Amino acid sequence: MPPRGVKKGSKRARQYEHVKESERKAGRSESRAEEIAARAVNKEKARSGESKTSSRSSTRGRSASSRGGRRSGSGPGCRTREQLYNDAKKLGVEGRSKMSKAQLQRAVAGAKG
Numbered sequence: 001m002p003p004r005g006v007k008k009g010s011k012r013a014r015q016y017e018h019v020k021e022s023e024r025k026a027g028r029s030e031s032r033a034e035e036i037a038a039r040a041v042n043k044e045k046a047r048s049g050e051s052k053t054s055s056r057s058s059t060r061g062r063s064a065s066s067r068g069g070r071r072s073g074s075g076p077g078c079r080t081r082e083q084l085y086n087d088a089k090k091l092g093v094e095g096r097s098k099m100s101k102a103q104l105q106r107a108v109a110g111a112k113g
Contacts, residue, residue, distance in 0.1 A: 003038040016041045084108055
């Protein structure tokens, strides 16, 4: 069910369903996929002036669709702790649940190389 203020059958409702489906295929839970889809739709509504109020962070910068995942996995750590944990799990690293992000990075790099 799309977020409030989005009419059934509208462009935003279709966008919501598309994003939600994409997130489900990526392995997210139903509730998490719904949350991500609703946030994406609300942000696009704010950018195009369809919403009554919008935050500065919603209207500045590039839109999610034009950014194309450019910010995901960027920065000093590159990958999230969860991503590193999943890699360590695949590689069979012992004691991974108690490791910090930095420890997981070293363990995954050591197990791969």
